[in-house]
Amino acid sequence: MTRARMPRPHEVAAARRDPRLLRALRERRHDEAWRTRGTCQSVDPETFFPAPNEPADAAVALCRSCDVQGSCLAWALEVGDCHGVWGGTTPRERRAMLVAWRGEVQPDPDALDEAGPPVRDRLLTLVPAR
DSSP: OOOOOOOOHHHHHHHHHOHHHHHHHHHTTTOTTGGGGOGGGGSOGGGGSOOTTSOOHHHHHHHHTOTTHHHHHHHHHHHTOOSSOBTTBOHHHHHHHHHHHHHHOOOOHHHHHHHOSOHHHHHHTTSOOO
16 A cells, blocks of 8 residues: 655646636535436445555546536545545545645634534544443
């Protein structure tokens, strides 16, 4: 397994102009029921999580035809998901987008109060201390 590298400055600059990221910024929190309408609902989930040495072309092509691509990508960037294809992007593309996303999106204090701590923090409370 290889370690993910930090995106280079030119990759982050390109990500800031990427139409997929711009759409995700527009559609962020626009549609809470996006998962029920995704094209991925009728496809084997393993399609979207190819092995590291396999191409993700099939999953990316499916995502490009999906109506909820922006909301899906916004969700993946919001939670920092680094695996699989989300919103028509590969993990490598999302790493650069994540840097741009964090520079553009400020945490919503109201959303934190309603939802509680981030998912990862809530999961860590379930892990017994050693």
